[in-house]
Amino acid sequence: MALSREDVLACLKAIKAPSGTDLVEAGLVRALNVDGDAVRFVMEVDNPEPFMAVKEQAEQALTALGAKSVSIVMTAHSKPSAPPDLSAGRKPEPAGPEKIPGVDRIVAIASGKGGVGKSTVAANLACALAAEGRRVGLLDADVYGPSQPRMLGVSGRPQSPDGKLILPLRNFGVTMMSIGLMTNEDQAVVWRGPMLMGALQQMLTQVQWGALDVLIVDLPPGTGDVQMTLAQKAHLDGVVIVSTPQDVALLDARKGIDMFNQMGTPIIGMIENMSTHICSQCGHEEHVFGHGGVKSEAEKLGVPLLAEIPLHLDIRLAADGGAPIVVSKPESTQAQGFRTVAKALVADGKA
Numbered sequence: 001m002a003l004s005r006e007d008v009l010a011c012l013k014a015i016k017a018p019s020g021t022d023l024v025e026a027g028l029v030r031a032l033n034v035d036g037d038a039v040r041f042v043m044e045v046d047n048p049e050p051f052m053a054v055k056e057q058a059e060q061a062l063t064a065l066g067a068k069s070v071s072i073v074m075t076a077h078s079k080p081s082a083p084p085d086l087s088a089g090r091k092p093e094p095a096g097p098e099k100i101p102g103v104d105r106i107v108a109i110a111s112g113k114g115g116v117g118k119s120t121v122a123a124n125l126a127c128a129l130a131a132e133g134r135r136v137g138l139l140d141a142d143v144y145g146p147s148q149p150r151m152l153g154v155s156g157r158p159q160s161p162d163g164k165l166i167l168p169l170r171n172f173g174v175t176m177m178s179i180g181l182m183t184n185e186d187q188a189v190v191w192r193g194p195m196l197m198g199a200l201q202q203m204l205t206q207v208q209w210g211a212l213d214v215l216i217v218d219l220p221p222g223t224g225d226v227q228m229t230l231a232q233k234a235h236l237d238g239v240v241i242v243s244t245p246q247d248v249a250l251l252d253a254r255k256g257i258d259m260f261n262q263m264g265t266p267i268i269g270m271i272e273n274m275s276t277h278i279c280s281q282c283g284h285e286e287h288v289f290g291h292g293g294v295k296s297e298a299e300k301l302g303v304p305l306l307a308e309i310p311l312h313l314d315i316r317l318a319a320d321g322g323a324p325i326v327v328s329k330p331e332s333t334q335a336q337g338f339r340t341v342a343k344a345l346v347a348d349g350k351a
């Protein structure tokens with residue numbers, strides 16, 4: 001038998017809530033839906049226990065009225081939230097960037113432009129810090145061209161025995177995780193904003209980094225979603241900007257510095273890469289990309305120039321061969337720049 005809304009309300013008005021008032025008057029009947037011989041409504045109560053008998057009574061009365069199906073869902077009241085505590089002595093709440101448990105510091109390696117040697121610097125710095133006895137992690141967040149697996153000579157898919165935490169890989173004393181290890185090496189990866197941010201967050205929080213003195217993050221070039229997400233989600237202790245002496249690379253580096261300044265991330269310093277070219281045959285030195293541009297820029301910006309790294313075949317061969325120059329030829333002059341930066345970071349408590 002088709003019921004009307006009025007019939008149903010009249011039926012419910014005859015049932016008393018524990019307070020003595022009828023169900024409708026007490027405002028307990030919410031979202032009433034009468035559809036033919038089916039009746040549904042929600043009873044909003046603080047504690048369902050005392051209302052169980054009332055619910056049963058309502059079901060019986062509605063069935064007697066002619067309802068074939070009765071569905072009464074009891075939900076707890078959504079209490080209005082307390083007004084914000086604006087008193088001066090209140091405890092500060094954690095907001096914005098958070099620390100990763102077990103990771104003492106996070107240092108990002110950034111560049112305004114692609115191909116200036118940012119990943120080479122990140123790999124060498126990580127290995128040089130490990131050689132200084134630091135517990136080092138290296139997160140390859142360069143989603144557009146992950147290169148750390150090749151530079152550190154690691155391959156294979158990271159395992160996740162419990163399906164929750166990802167086990168990172170390790171080489172040369174560096175604990176490493178790369179987005180490149182989650183995709184096929186030759187496969188072009190198209191990342192959309194939310195996907196990218198999700199992947200970065202997963203790399204930060206779901207990788208079993210263990211106890212680290214410093215986590216080095218190799219960022220993609222430029223000032224995009226990854227940089228913003230990292231600065232917003234993780235507590236970044238500082239950023240090292242890599243640039244070549246060329247004007248165009250410097251211009252892009254300036255944009256990067258500007259962005260990190262706006263996000264309140266300290267700039268640890270700049271590194272001029274491919275500073276001078278020393279011929280591996282005759283030792284002749286020439287300035288392929290100019291020289292000193294980064295130094296004067298760093299002076300202008302009031303940030304330290306951490307090192308001038310030469311453009312040298314050995315640096316490329318070592319990086320491409322899976323053992324960075326600080327590992328394969330630690331005593332060479334080409335490795336010295338990286339090692340000096342690592343020592344300085346340790347001495348300043350930055351890594």
Ligand SMILES: Nc1ncnc2c1ncn2[C@@H]1O[C@H](COP(=O)(O)OP(=O)(O)OP(=O)(O)O)[C@@H](O)[C@H]1O
Pocket residue numbers: 111113114115116117118119120121142145147220221273274309310311312313315316317319320
């Ligand atoms: N100082 C150097 N001397 C010789 N070769 C170098 C030097 N620095 C980097 N390279 C080489 O230049 C190439 C690009 O370097 P790298 O991948 O580190 O740059 P990147 O800035 O990280 O690039 P991307 O924009 O792809 O992330 C690599 O083949 C690397 O071996």
